[in-house]
Amino acid sequence: MNKTMTLANGQTIPVLGYGTWRNNDPKECVNGVKWALEHGYRHIDTAQMYGNETEVGEGIRLSGVPREEIYLTTKLNNDNHGYENAKRTIDESLERLGTDYLDLFLIHWPEVKGHEDDWETDNIETWRALEEAYEAGKLKAIGVSNFKVKHLENLLPNCRITPMVNQIRVHPGIHQAETVKMSREAGMIIEAWSPLSPIPQMLEDEAIVEMTEKYHKTVAQLLLRYCVQKDYVPLTKSVHEDRIIENAAIFNFKIDEEDMAYFDQWEWDGEVFN
Numbered sequence: 508m509n510k511t512m513t514l515a516n517g518q519t520i521p522v523l524g525y526g527t528w529r530n531n532d533p534k535e536c537v538n539g540v541k542w543a544l545e546h547g548y549r550h551i552d553t554a555q556m557y558g559n560e561t562e563v564g565e566g567i568r569l570s571g572v573p574r575e576e577i578y579l580t581t582k583l584n585n586d587n588h589g590y591e592n593a594k595r596t597i598d599e600s601l602e603r604l605g606t607d608y609l610d611l612f613l614i615h616w617p618e619v620k621g622h623e624d625d626w627e628t629d630n631i632e633t634w635r636a637l638e639e640a641y642e643a644g645k646l647k648a649i650g651v652s653n654f655k656v657k658h659l660e661n662l663l664p665n666c667r668i669t670p671m672v673n674q675i676r677v678h679p680g681i682h683q684a685e686t687v688k689m690s691r692e693a694g695m696i697i698e699a700w701s702p703l704s705p706i707p708q709m710l711e712d713e714a715i716v717e718m719t720e721k722y723h724k725t726v727a728q729l730l731l732r733y734c735v736q737k738d739y740v741p742l743t744k745s746v747h748e749d750r751i752i753e754n755a756a757i758f759n760f761k762i763d764e765e766d767m768a769y770f771d772q773w774e775w776d777g778e779v780f781n
């Protein structure tokens with residue numbers, strides 16, 4: 508289950524990540540992270556914005572899994588943009604998570620309150636703080652999240668170190684093809700957030716229900732496997748232990764070409780916010 512991909516700097520990243528967005532209840536958050544690690548996940552994704560870095564750190568410690576076996580990501584909060592703020596707040600995240608390095612640190616959003624008119628400069632300045640922390644060894648890899656083509660066009664010519672990851676929303680119905688193409692051409696790995704969003708709609712889709720019978724897999728497992736076959740790194744979360752186990756059982760089957768094509772053209776009737 509610990510299939511990995513290799514980032515542009517040679518670092519390996521486990522393909523399946525356990526996410527922690529909306530793990531708001533402290534006990535649920537601690538347990539979720541602990542269960543994920545106990546059940547073999549080795550990649551945990553959090554963010555300053557989720558307000559749960561302390562609980563994520565606690566879950567890691569309670570799991571007993573050595574820190575060096577875990578790939579740990581957090582993201583810069585929107586109100587911590589700017590060179591000085593970003594520099595300071597990286598240390599705050601390290602403190603809350605109880606670690607002296609992060610495997611990956613991302614700029615969470617490219618256009619934030621207070622920087623509506625100067626987001627171009629803001630991203631370049633903020634990125635400089637990440638580059639320095641990377642060079643200092645505090646961050647083993649650095650990247651961006653929710654960056655679209657225009658944001659990449661601004662940052663890429665103005666950075667010394669190219670982002671290694673772009674974490675965006677991709678799943679059947681939301682493909683962000685231009686962003687994926689540009690990110691990959693620059694050498695970034697795509698991480699997929701909210702990959703399970705289509706579940707309710709897909710449960711009403713006869714062709715997909717048939718696929719669950721054909722592969723003996725749930726819709727959740729098909730959606731996560733879809734990401735793997737698209738060479739995305741899916742991040743998925745549940746606060747339920749049985750679902751945490753279910754979501755990890757995606758490396759012992761393959762969706763055939765015809766069914767991948769069905770997912771590729773499948774139309775999502777949910778909200779498209781990126």
Ligand SMILES: NC(=O)c1ccc[n+]([C@@H]2O[C@H](COP(=O)([O-])OP(=O)(O)OC[C@H]3O[C@@H](n4cnc5c(N)ncnc54)[C@H](OP(=O)(O)O)[C@@H]3O)[C@@H](O)[C@H]2O)c1
Pocket residue numbers: 525526527528529552553615652653674675699700701702703704706725727728742743744745746747750751753754
């Ligand atoms: N960069 C960004 O801006 C951004 C934005 C959003 C998310 N993320 C990251 O990406 C991670 C994944 O996104 P997400 O949290 O939206 O996760 P997701 O895995 O797409 O969906 C999670 C939802 O599906 C439910 N679920 C989980 N497993 C299930 C299963 N096997 N069957 C049916 N329902 C299931 C969960 O409920 P229960 O918990 O009740 O099981 C939860 O409501 C986040 O946790 C976060 O780390 C990043």
